[in-house]
Amino acid sequence: MDYLDLKQQILEKIKANGGWVNAHAHFDRAYSLNDQNVQYIYKSLQEKWDLNDELKKNSSVDDVYNRMVLATEHMLEQGVTAVGTFIDIDEAIEDKAIQAAQKLRDTYKGQIEFKFINQVLKGVLDPEAKKWFDLGTQFVDIIGGLPGKDVGREAEHIDVLLSTAKKMNKMAHIHVDQLNTPKETETMLLAQKTIEHGMQGKVAGIHGISIAAHPKEYRDNIYKTMKEADVMMVACPVGWIDHKRNEELLPFHNALTPVDEMLEHGITVALGTDNIIDIYKPFGSGTLWTELKFLLEGLHLYDIDALVNIATVNGRKVLGLVN
Numbered sequence: 001m002d003y004l005d006l007k008q009q010i011l012e013k014i015k016a017n018g019g020w021v022n023a024h025a026h027f028d029r030a031y032s033l034n035d036q037n038v039q040y041i042y043k044s045l046q047e048k049w050d051l052n053d054e055l056k057k058n059s060s061v062d063d064v065y066n067r068m069v070l071a072t073e074h075m076l077e078q079g080v081t082a083v084g085t086f087i088d089i090d091e092a093i094e095d096k097a098i099q100a101a102q103k104l105r106d107t108y109k110g111q112i113e114f115k116f117i118n119q120v121l122k123g124v125l126d127p128e129a130k131k132w133f134d135l136g137t138q139f140v141d142i143i144g145g146l147p148g149k150d151v152g153r154e155a156e157h158i159d160v161l162l163s164t165a166k167k168m169n170k171m172a173h174i175h176v177d178q179l180n181t182p183k184e185t186e187t188m189l190l191a192q193k194t195i196e197h198g199m200q201g202k203v204a205g206i207h208g209i210s211i212a213a214h215p216k217e218y219r220d221n222i223y224k225t226m227k228e229a230d231v232m233m234v235a236c237p238v239g240w241i242d243h244k245r246n247e248e249l250l251p252f253h254n255a256l257t258p259v260d261e262m263l264e265h266g267i268t269v270a271l272g273t274d275n276i277i278d279i280y281k282p283f284g285s286g287t288l289w290t291e292l293k294f295l296l297e298g299l300h301l302y303d304i305d306a307l308v309n310i311a312t313v314n315g316r317k318v319l320g321l322v323n
């Protein structure tokens with residue numbers, strides 16, 4: 001029977017466009033869920049930032065490498081051609097993920113392009129944390145950040161990231177507005193700081209969930225400032241769809257990056273899988289189609305070409321693989 005198979009159309013166009021790009025992941029922790037740490041799956045995000053310390057201390061370079069290999073093989077099966085993955089670099093894991101990432105890049109040379117980004121689960125303001133940040137930034141391709149970890153001092157955190165990125169002539173990927181609340185204004189701060197540091201076109205926000213919790217006027221202001229700063233955004237739709245119900249009254253929205261509105265403002269949006277089978281996302285499958293499906297359903301976004309760009313060329317742009 002003949003019918004219009006839009007999914008098939010998207011998949012074919014993605015292939016013709018150079019394949020899927022997974023613009024945000026944490027491969028060093030992928031498949032790290034086990035009998036010991038499964039007890040942490042109901043803990044808050046902030047608690048989870050430190051609950052992996054034991055795993056990180058006990059993991060050898062080979063353990064980290066093997067987790068990254070599993071994730072990479074899963075990407076290759078799907079036709080993913082480029083990946084941007086954060087790797088933890090801090091006092092708990094030291095440089096083990098760096099060594100594993102280097103080995104991974106060598107193993108898969110010619111098969112998949114990697115961009116490595118440093119995750120800063122201890123922040124960047126504490127002196128010990130800053131030591132590991134400085135060491136990590138030497139290795140990675142893109143400077144990574146998590147202002148929520150230095151809560152109350154987000155502006156200083158972003159200043160450290162962007163001044164470092166500028167000095168090293170690297171891009172920056174920064175986790176922002178993850179908690180789905182109008183109390184967060186990190187994307188706006190990131191856009192303003194990007195202009196202040198002259199980093200236009202070199203910065204991507206990761207998630208930007210809380211944007212949709214704000215009134216329309218403020219959202220439009222964010223988009224205008226993002227556009228002026230040429231700040232891009234990576235959406236990981238399954239990542240935050242699990243936000244818990246609460247009694248706060250907000251503009252109605254799903255806990256998704258408001259990609260439909262960003263596209264209207266000409267903002268570059270890419271796609272990522274975020275966590276795969278770890279304490280953050282025990283059921284995270286790392287499947288790009290699932291991510292795109294959640295995005296298109298949750299936002300009622302049926303623009304085929306826009307979806308294809310999000311899954312392919314925009315990811316390359318966010319990873320600095322094309323201009």
Ligand SMILES: [Zn+2]
Pocket residue numbers: 024025026086175206274
């Ligand atoms: Zn992340």
